[in-house]
Amino acid sequence: MAGGGKKEKGGGLGRALIRQRNKAAAAAKERGEALAFGRRRAMPLESVIDVSDIDAVLQRAAEADQLAEAASVSSDSDLVIDLDATGETDEERRRLRKEQEALHASSLRVPRRPPWHSEMTVEELDANERRAFLVWRRNLARLEENDKLVLTPFEKNIDIWRQLWRVLERSDLLVMVVDARDPLFYRCPDLEAYAKEIDEHKRTMLLVNKADLLPLNIRKRWADYFKAHDILYVFWSAKAATATLEGKMLRGYSEEESASLDLDTKIFGRDELLTRLQAEAESIVAQRRTSTAEDDHDVSSSDSISHVVVGFIGYPNVGKSSTINALVGEKRTGVTHTPGKTKHFQTLIISEELTLCDCPGLVFPSFSSSRHEMVACGVLPIDRMTKHREAIQVVADRVPRNVLEQIYKISLPKPKPYEPQSRPPTAAELLRTYCASRGHVSHAGLPDETRAARQILKDYIDGKIPHFELPPGATDSEEDADESEGPTTSAANEPDADDFSEEDEDTVDPAEPDMRDVLDDLESFDLANGGSKAAAKKKKESSHKHHKKPQRKKDRSWRVGNDGGDGTAVVRVFQKPAVNLSAVSAGGRV
Numbered sequence: 001m002a003g004g005g006k007k008e009k010g011g012g013l014g015r016a017l018i019r020q021r022n023k024a025a026a027a028a029k030e031r032g033e034a035l036a037f038g039r040r041r042a043m044p045l046e047s048v049i050d051v052s053d054i055d056a057v058l059q060r061a062a063e064a065d066q067l068a069e070a071a072s073v074s075s076d077s078d079l080v081i082d083l084d085a086t087g088e089t090d091e092e093r094r095r096l097r098k099e100q101e102a103l104h105a106s107s108l109r110v111p112r113r114p115p116w117h118s119e120m121t122v123e124e125l126d127a128n129e130r131r132a133f134l135v136w137r138r139n140l141a142r143l144e145e146n147d148k149l150v151l152t153p154f155e156k157n158i159d160i161w162r163q164l165w166r167v168l169e170r171s172d173l174l175v176m177v178v179d180a181r182d183p184l185f186y187r188c189p190d191l192e193a194y195a196k197e198i199d200e201h202k203r204t205m206l207l208v209n210k211a212d213l214l215p216l217n218i219r220k221r222w223a224d225y226f227k228a229h230d231i232l233y234v235f236w237s238a239k240a241a242t243a244t245l246e247g248k249m250l251r252g253y254s255e256e257e258s259a260s261l262d263l264d265t266k267i268f269g270r271d272e273l274l275t276r277l278q279a280e281a282e283s284i285v286a287q288r289r290t291s292t293a294e295d296d297h298d299v300s301s302s303d304s305i306s307h308v309v310v311g312f313i314g315y316p317n318v319g320k321s322s323t324i325n326a327l328v329g330e331k332r333t334g335v336t337h338t339p340g341k342t343k344h345f346q347t348l349i350i351s352e353e354l355t356l357c358d359c360p361g362l363v364f365p366s367f368s369s370s371r372h373e374m375v376a377c378g379v380l381p382i383d384r385m386t387k388h389r390e391a392i393q394v395v396a397d398r399v400p401r402n403v404l405e406q407i408y409k410i411s412l413p414k415p416k417p418y419e420p421q422s423r424p425p426t427a428a429e430l431l432r433t434y435c436a437s438r439g440h441v442s443h444a445g446l447p448d449e450t451r452a453a454r455q456i457l458k459d460y461i462d463g464k465i466p467h468f469e470l471p472p473g474a475t476d477s478e479e480d481a482d483e484s485e486g487p488t489t490s491a492a493n494e495p496d497a498d499d500f501s502e503e504d505e506d507t508v509d510p511a512e513p514d515m516r517d518v519l520d521d522l523e524s525f526d527l528a529n530g531g532s533k534a535a536a537k538k539k540k541e542s543s544h545k546h547h548k549k550p551q552r553k554k555d556r557s558w559r560v561g562n563d564g565g566d567g568t569a570v571v572r573v574f575q576k577p578a579v580n581l582s583a584v585s586a587g588g589r590v
């Protein structure tokens with residue numbers, strides 16, 4: 001890295017140098033490099049999730065020397081077999097992918113901090129950590145070369161991982177904050193394993209946040225699952241706790257009602273959670289003390305009597321900051337809709353006995369979830385969405401047609417007679433119908449799909465569009481049986497005025513021009529089969545005339561045999577592709 005030190009002011013050359021240095025720093029950051037420890041300047045710590053291919057190639061070349069040293073440590077067992085991908089059906093491809101995921105699940109690790117001791121110099125420590133990190137990245141890069149595997153974008157900035165390492169080391173109890181709507185997606189079993197490697201007494205608790213978006217009957221199912229798999233968990237709603245603190249009520253949530261439920265399914269209140277966290281952490285410290293084993297890395301927790309540290313970790317946007325704010329009782333960390341806002345861990349002293357540690361959100365490496373899924377899950381910022389239709393398709397596949405229609409007060413085009421009648425709407429159908437109902441037109445006079453996509457995704461992430469996953473093994477028929485109980489949360493009901501606040505300007509305006517003709521034109525165009533506009537839109541007429549095969553992309557997923565097409569399900573629950581589930585089970589933690 002070019003040496004700094006020039007103090008030249010005002011001169012063109014000086015400015016040019018500064019610009020060049022800034023560019024180099026930005027490029028390094030983009031590649032996931034950290035600046036050398038000793039010379040690190042006060043640069044904002046930023047998540048690096050995307051690395052373009054060319055950058056990755058350049059990066060690899062630059063890393064080659066260092067990796068030669070480190071190669072002896074790297075495991076060749078991570079190398080993957082490159083199978084011939086030709087002539088496979090979707091089903092075969094999926095099966096092979098699952099096999100490969102199971103085979104390589106153990107390679108899907110979070111980076112470990114290499115062993116260290118207090119006599120090490122800062123430079124030594126830095127060099128060791130970088131080397132270990134590079135080996136980790138190389139191993140994941142190898143996995144990415146396997147065309148049977150889809151590795152999701154993950155955090156590549158070593159400095160963000162360093163934050164996590166420190167939080168892990170200093171915490172007695174680790175609280176993994178997950179989104180209640182799909183807890184396993186946000187769970188990282190390898191992190192739990194890593195915590196145990198640091199200190200066998202450390203325990204991880206799943207804080208199932210946003211539980212206000214989960215009906216009671218679904219909480220029950222998850223509770224059964226967690227108990228059956230010996231997972232320590234608590235249902236929690238930072239939003240509800242904050243509302244209570246402010247003397248308000250979250251619609252659909254009542255503290256009294258929740259208090260009457262048993263511990264397994266109730267949504268904990270603020271004081272209850274604090275008490276529980278402290279009790280769990282204290283029991284860990286007590287066990288450690290009584291243990292005869294020596295704790296080499298126990299640098300923080302036992303230095304003062306009955307003082308415990310609870311660390312909060314998790315993906316971006318799961319609600320860590322909201323949780324900390326609710327627990328602290330005032331706004332200490334920023335809460336936004338944008339994932340990845342918290343950049344440095346924070347230490348918050350609740351009392352003489354209890355300290356909380358808030359880690360920046362991290363995107364852990366995992367298999368299979370697509371980038372669009374990650375945008376839809378709120379893990380990647382909507383701003384990074386490049387293909388809005390793909391992200392919207394995730395929503396359209398998971399939320400029943402009738403729920404979308406009800407929420408947005410729209411009427412989606414029905415499937416063509418030759419199509420499975422239970423198929424979910426296509427992203428194009430949803431976006432265009434939404435645009436038509438709101439009069440969103442782009443400069444070119446076409447439906448403004450980007451605007452619509454952003455709003456729909458935001459509603460989905462915020463819980464205004466209800467959705468959730470069932471525990472693995474639960475079936476749709478069970479779900480149907482439970483529907484009689486109905487949803488118990490505000491999100492699962494109609495959105496209220498509060499829900500659609502701020503920039504949610506997307507209300508139906510009957511005065512706006514009807515765009516249906518434009519849409520019909522587009523639809524006929526999309527069919528790309530020469531059919532006339534009228535033929536494309538007149539369902540009745542077409543029922544006996546259309547003999548064309550549906551022109552659908554292969555991955556359109558009405559195969560998921562969804563809600564039976566009768567639209568009765570309040571919330572559509574799909575078993576996700578094996579992603580998380582295989583990663584979870586392969587991690588041997590469940």
Ligand SMILES: Nc1nc2c(ncn2[C@@H]2O[C@H](COP(=O)(O)OP(=O)(O)OP(=O)(O)O)[C@@H](O)[C@H]2O)c(=O)[nH]1
Nearest residue numbers: 237238239317318319320321322336340341342361
């Ligand atoms: N419905 C609901 N929404 C919540 C809850 N907790 C947080 N949110 C929302 O989730 C979004 C993210 O919350 P944050 O607290 O900023 O999440 P974070 O995990 O700290 O995010 P990073 O800073 O990216 O790590 C915000 O829009 C919150 O309002 C909850 O219990 N219920």
